Amino acid sequence: MPTTVRVAVVNYSCKLDDEAVTSGITALQAQVSDHLAPVWNVDAELFRLEPPTPCAGVYGLMLRDGTPDDGLDQGTAEATSHGLPLAHVFLGDLPPSQHWTHAASRELLNLLVDPIVSRMVYRQLGDGPDQRHRLYVHDIVAPCATYAHGYDVAGWRVADFVHEAWFVDEAPHPKAGFDHQRRIRRAFELLPGERVYAYDLVQDAWVAIDADPKTGELKESAERPQSLRARRLVAMLAEARARVLFLEACGGKHLEGGIPGGP
Numbered sequence: 001m002p003t004t005v006r007v008a009v010v011n012y013s014c015k016l017d018d019e020a021v022t023s024g025i026t027a028l029q030a031q032v033s034d035h036l037a038p039v040w041n042v043d044a045e046l047f048r049l050e051p052p053t054p055c056a057g058v059y060g061l062m063l064r065d066g067t068p069d070d071g072l073d074q075g076t077a078e079a080t081s082h083g084l085p086l087a088h089v090f091l092g093d094l095p096p097s098q099h100w101t102h103a104a105s106r107e108l109l110n111l112l113v114d115p116i117v118s119r120m121v122y123r124q125l126g127d128g129p130d131q132r133h134r135l136y137v138h139d140i141v142a143p144c145a146t147y148a149h150g151y152d153v154a155g156w157r158v159a160d161f162v163h164e165a166w167f168v169d170e171a172p173h174p175k176a177g178f179d180h181q182r183r184i185r186r187a188f189e190l191l192p193g194e195r196v197y198a199y200d201l202v203q204d205a206w207v208a209i210d211a212d213p214k215t216g217e218l219k220e221s222a223e224r225p226q227s228l229r230a231r232r233l234v235a236m237l238a239e240a241r242a243r244v245l246f247l248e249a250c251g252g253k254h255l256e257g258g259i260p261g262g263p
Helices: 018-040 068-073 100-113 231-249
Strands: 003-011 042-048 059-064 086-090 120-125 132-137 151-153 156-158 195-200 205-211 218-222
Touching (some): 003 018, 018 042, 018 151, 042 100, 059 100
Parallel strands (some): 003 059
Antiparallel strands (some): 120 132, 132 195, 205 218
């Protein structure tokens, strides 16, 4: 039976009226309970918190004007006043033709599956001297994140998301497909125009992997994840790497029991 968490939705945006927020939350609730819960084993009870007040035992989903860059510049908190996970939906650069629920869905689904942004997936590519060892960010929306790849629930657009099989190269083709909309045909495939991030353990560098909008061909570039939530992974790996280098510089004198965790 799926684990159920409570999520308080708080509207700080001037772009959304009460009717749009209430109706949109209903659509998000349907997506989580009917589509996400059966495949990721986590469900949620969404409710609007009005007025915004400290609320124990719940996750938070904040609807804000402004852009993700504003969140990074302002050091936006990622925990509620009670220390539970908190995600932000920035609507400042949302095109007028797009529903706010799609941006909210992207944040909400990842908040439920990986609340503290701590999961990564190891993948080995190639053989011999060209062999690569990478840690992929465990983002269940990124391979199919754009608005065009979303779908409608109760008249509102929400984000498509991948299933667990997407993260496993050797997995047989699942009956339910690799994503909810069944557009992805194999593990680690990206839909055209999408982007995921991975950390290359050999080169000690972040890699952005992009699918060409027209051909779907994958291209790579050196770039760190830029999202507010992903910055925790960047910091975590940088700290782990620095520890390894320090221990190596010490000649292994402090390697009692080996190096716990980290690349």
